[in-house]
Amino acid sequence: MNTATCPVARALDVVGDRWSLLIVRDAFDGVSRFGDFQASLGMARNILASRLKALVEDGVLEVQPAADGSAYQQYVLTAKGQLLFPVIVSLRQWGEGHLFRKGERRSRLVERSTGKPVARLEVSSAGGGRLVPGDVVVLDK
Template sequence: MPQRKPMKNEPCPVARCVDLIGDRWSLLIVRDAFDGMRRFGDFQRSLGVARNILSDRLRKLVEAGVLEMQGASDGTAYQEYVLTAKGESLFPVVVALRQWGEKHLFAEGERHSLLIEKHTGKPVPFMAPTAQQGAVLAPSATEVQKVS
């Protein structure tokens, strides 16, 4: 299988984002990190991914500054993968994907997970881009502008 061309020089932020976290495993690693997973074995059990693939994706996420390695919080010799501030800023991306999936990928009444606010126990409100005045923006109300 031919190696895909890296998009690190693409002028499109979406292309660069997809290059880093757009594959199945990287985004699910980030999701699991938000759910509190930190150890290699925990990620592997959750995802069922081959060790070499998991190692590669974790390495790339660390190199990109999305995760960092720290000594284990329980004092053991293990290393743990922890979201950095850059990684935590992916939270709205994960929430938006989750909410889109909840809305479009499950049949009525089908079992699925739901993101709730710990403080209230209520579902997190649906995320949507808003205009400067606070109104929800439709795709037709936006355009991409090239900046240098």
């Protein structure tokens, strides 16, 4: 049982390594089979198997029979896993803004229906106003 009182520390225990977040990213992009994750990520089979198992145990992914009726299984984001979408988008937007040189080739996240870029994520107050780090404080209960 995790005894950390910090929600960030607990979240990092589940998705805090590079491979786990990249698996979740790929799952949002429609990847669902072991071999497809491996081809996309180029990671060793044993590491991929370990990360997939942990994500299933933590309720981020679930194993289902393959949608095409074959003998394979697929990994699908659970409702809990779907809630990581803003985390993936936020990391993507931060990376786009700070880790590429001007004109350097990169993937883009756009709305499927319009092809327009996704709006920048912001942290908002309960009243809808924009919050910056100095506007919040962490309380220990």
